[in-house]
Amino acid sequence: MITVKNLSRHYQMGPTIVKALDDVSFTIEGGEFVAIVGPSGSGKSTLMNILGCLDSPTLGSYVLAGEEVSHLKPNQLAEIRNRRIGFVFQSFNLLPRETALENVELPLIYQGVPLKERKKIALAMLERVGLEGREKHIPSELSGGQRQRVAIARALAASPSILLADEPTGALDTKTGVEIMELFHALHKEGSTIILVTHDPGIARQAERVIQIQDGRILKDLPSKEWAA
């Protein structure tokens, strides 16, 4: 499903080069539930952005569903983001003036799905994340947990092959975080591939596999049981 090989992402900061990612390689199969952990500034978001085709690596290869995507043009990347990837952000990133339903429709709009069908799918997704009856609300009328549910519904709308979540519970209280994690578990059971960044070892343990990175390099890549031990 995902194969990265010798992946690096460098930032030129004046005279020095910051190696946000430094020679990272791994493979993630379809249906896996992977947690990425590491201290702040270790390169987790950088890795997620590349996996999510929001960014391109400086060096190395990234093969997604059999296609090398590391050198694609912006519009080709947009196409992949639109059809293959569902991204959930720490800060939700909902459009503040659009309703929950309209937010969920967004990826479908860019796919050119006709209005009626789009509404139907979006409604089903909102129902899936437990938000039936809230489709007319705008984000400011929803709680943090509800907003993140809208964001997850939006990530699911285009039926992507991978769900990427960068600290999806980071902005939520513990109880709401647990509810969101339950949703991810349910999605995983239904067959979704999930890659999730977290600070919280307790959340990392809930995944099947943990990739721990430090200073842009992979420190450990273990099944969660072994990692926790």
Added chain:
Amino acid sequence: MKAGALVENIRMSVRSIASNKVRSFLTALGVMIGTGAVIAMLALGAGAQKSVEGSLQALGSNLLIVYSGQPRGGALIRRSTTNIIPTITDADIEAIRRLIPNLITSLAPESSANGQAKFGSTNVNVTIVGTGVDYPLIRNVRPVTGSFFTPADLDGKKTVVVLGAQVYQDLFQNAGDPLGQKVRLNGLSYRVIGVLERKGNSTTDSSVFVPITTYKRYVSGADKYALVNVQAASVEVMREAQSAIEKELLRLHRLPTMDSADFYIANQLDLLNTLQGVAGTFTLLLGGIAAISLIVGGIGIMNIMLVSVTERTREIGIRMALGAKTGDIIAQFMTEAIILSVGGGLIGIGIGYGTSWAFSKFGGIASEVNLLAVILSFGFSVLIGLFFGGYPAYHASRLDPIQALRYE
């Protein structure tokens, strides 16, 4: 782009415009004023052109005036004709008359002198004009009371007079029936047979008209005429009539070319062209100034769109993260700019119509909204939306999704 995407873009743009109504209004205001100004100014120009044509028609139609002497400026009607040294002879008149009916329909010789008109104890300075019976027809001036003199008056050298409107007002204070009254011109008594309509030009209104034969007998002994009013048979033959008259008179006066001629012909066409040229320049000038304001309006749109792109950087980032392509972002912001400028343009058309109407109604200025001007300025405002919305839209589409998502 798919048709559905266009509908989607319009929906998003309307939402974004509606969510910031005051700003959207101010943004479109520049285009409104610009479009309105273009339409109103062109209407004013068209009105000026119309009224120029109208006042020229009032002088008479297809008018040629054969003047004695050397050309004096470009005026068709000379303000004062009393100081012309007459050079046009009876033989000239006969030669011109022979051009009837192919080239001309009628003619009326004219000579004039300063004089005094007296009625009762009232004295007025007037221009005494001697002319022929066709003068009212050629110069488009009708008696409102009584009638102009007849061929019989002319043949009999009758002492009859037709008063200009101002002369009538001054002598009779607009009171009483002037017909049959006796008015003294330079001491000799004339019977009033008519009063002319008011033309609004002092030359006609402050003149009195007597048969040319009477004029030659009692007012001036000269047997030449100062000028001849000629009506050409049609607009098409005006030039031909002019050159035919020139040829005849040059021959009769034994002169080689018009350069040395002791007469010249003023042609209504020339004047019409000159005045239309002036009115055209006027229109162009006004329209040009208004068009500049339209461009300034466009710059206003660009300014606000750039601010809007900056403010909505995060929104752009989110849309890109969800799969919006360069073209989608460009289309979204372009649609917004075009809706603003088209909306502004439509309101501007209303403003233009209103202003033009107000000019005519309250300013007494002729103005006429031209459909072409409406279409043109509206099209122009759409182009302005495209052009000035283009850069901000392009700018938005070039944002880096990650940078845009991080933007606070």
